[in-house]
Amino acid sequence: MGTDIPTPPWRKQRRAGPVRQPLTQEVIVATAVRVLDGEGLEAVSMRRVAQELGTGAASLYAHVSGKEELRELMLDAVFAEVELPEVDPSRWQEQLKELAREVRRVYTSHRDIAKVSLGLIPTGPNLLAVAEVQLALMRAGGVPPSIAGLAVDTFGMYLDADAIEDTIYVGRTPPGEDPWEHFQERFEQIRAFMKALPVDRYPHIVGMVDDLTGGSGDDRFEFGLEILIRGIASYVPDADADP
Amino acid sequence: MGTDIPTPPWRKQRRAGPVRQPLTQEVIVATAVRVLDGEGLEAVSMRRVAQELGTGAASLYAHVSGKEELRELMLDAVFAEVELPEVDPSRWQEQLKELAREVRRVYTSHRDIAKVSLGLIPTGPNLLAVAEVQLALMRAGGVPPSIAGLAVDTFGMYLDADAIEDTIYVGRTPPGEDPWEHFQERFEQIRAFMKALPVDRYPHIVGMVDDLTGGSGDDRFEFGLEILIRGIASYVPDADADP
DNA sequence: TTTTATAGACGAACGACGTTCGTGTCAAGT
DNA sequence: ACTTGACACGAACGTCGTTCGTCTATAAAA
Numbered sequence A, B: 001m002g003t004d005i006p007t008p009p010w011r012k013q014r015r016a017g018p019v020r021q022p023l024t025q026e027v028i029v030a031t032a033v034r035v036l037d038g039e040g041l042e043a044v045s046m047r048r049v050a051q052e053l054g055t056g057a058a059s060l061y062a063h064v065s066g067k068e069e070l071r072e073l074m075l076d077a078v079f080a081e082v083e084l085p086e087v088d089p090s091r092w093q094e095q096l097k098e099l100a101r102e103v104r105r106v107y108t109s110h111r112d113i114a115k116v117s118l119g120l121i122p123t124g125p126n127l128l129a130v131a132e133v134q135l136a137l138m139r140a141g142g143v144p145p146s147i148a149g150l151a152v153d154t155f156g157m158y159l160d161a162d163a164i165e166d167t168i169y170v171g172r173t174p175p176g177e178d179p180w181e182h183f184q185e186r187f188e189q190i191r192a193f194m195k196a197l198p199v200d201r202y203p204h205i206v207g208m209v210d211d212l213t214g215g216s217g218d219d220r221f222e223f224g225l226e227i228l229i230r231g232i233a234s235y236v237p238d239a240d241a242d243p
Numbered sequence C: 001t002t003t004t005a006t007a008g009a010c011g012a013a014c015g016a017c018g019t020t021c022g023t024g025t026c027a028a029g030t
Numbered sequence D: 001a002c003t004t005g006a007c008a009c010g011a012a013c014g015t016c017g018t019t020c021g022t023c024t025a026t027a028a029a030a
Helices: A025-039 A046-052 A057-062 A067-079 A089-108 A125-140 A145-166 A179-195 A203-207 A209-214 A217-233 B025-039 B046-052 B057-062 B067-079 B089-108 B125-140 B145-166 B179-195 B203-207 B209-214 B217-233
Strands: none
Touching (some): A025 A046, A025 A067, A046 A057, A046 A067, A067 A089, A067 A125, A089 A125, A089 A145, A125 B203, A145 A217, A145 B145, A145 B209, A145 B217, A179 A203, A179 A209, A203 A209, A203 B125, A209 B145, A217 B145, A217 B217, B046 B057, B046 B067, B067 B089, B067 B125, B089 B125, B089 B145, B089 B217, B145 B217, B179 B203, B179 B209
């Protein structure tokens, strides 16, 4: 072996701390989701994720092509939490509804992740799995293929849009404030604003403020869901749409 | 009058060019919409708009509170182009559809402006005007107030989501390339990708690639629109939903 | 008319962003 | 023992939204 001299002091220490867990795509995505849950989608920047990992932003680019890809990977990772049902043809409509509620549950438990989904053709394995079950359910219920093909699209659009709508003011709550309180405050402002509108120009809006602001998020979701399923079911040949 | 001496040369010229049109909120919003139409929503930055106006970004803040407000103002300005129908109670369903198509026309003629709308409670005069007509039509058709209140929300969500979905790849076309060509190319990639999927895991998707990618944007829109209107109409008491 | 007040325009600067480049370092292959 | 290649990472570039202090041109007051 060579002479065992001490490392020259001008050759600076290789590392301050111990070597972190080796960077992989999985830990990057998992960390990004953690930041998402804690601070919202806007806060998920390359730098922020890297910081959480104790490294620099540039290090991420070896495992992820960029921010866009990271966001898609986050979406797919989140969709892994969606519990998929065993297809029971006799309950296809109810199962479709349950699946929708399940997706909504996962969406709303991850802040504004739904923003990533809208305007994105699903390619991740978990996203595809959900689409697969949707198609299976509709085909089992006798929905024609062409209709089912359109319906998955519409279905996804609805889920995305609803989840985004749900997170409007939650996402904009200033840090440190109670999101629910902030939401209620804003909501009351909107009500007051609408009531103060000129009655001659907006008679229906002014007269229906309570109806417009009445329903909770769940009511709105169930309303649209009901309409959607009924509409899809109405395309099943030789069967009554509504019981 | 004072002595007509020439301006001292050390007092530098007040202005290089002639005085621009005085900055107002209107011209700022109009300019922003122009940038939107030409380069997409992403390109609409404070600096970019200011540059177009021949000034600096800071100058805009005297007329607009920030980027968020500018985007809302842009949305409302665009909605001014929506032509509103005279309410004819006997044709309320058809008129609701026509209104939806009209909104879609305006949306798609302004790139990805729809992204601004989703997750935003409408407060601008033109946005409210559209909501007002929607409510008027539904009430004229006998839709109960509580249902109509929910439906405007769902209706808006649908229009927003559809418009966004429409502009996925158009918005991401690299500058200088033909958007349509780029779209077709991407579309073919997706088809090939889906066909190459493992059949045992995604049997329906693989078997229905043509159905999933078959419908045009217009088909998808009309499909969802039909379902939506039918669903709303089904809540009209003492009347058959479908003729 | 002269002075003062004020609204608005604007350059510079701050901090944060996504991404690229060049360099450094370690471990496996030869 | 030497080479090679993958990857970590600091620094830098150009962009973003927004704020600050200053300056000017006009309107109001004297």
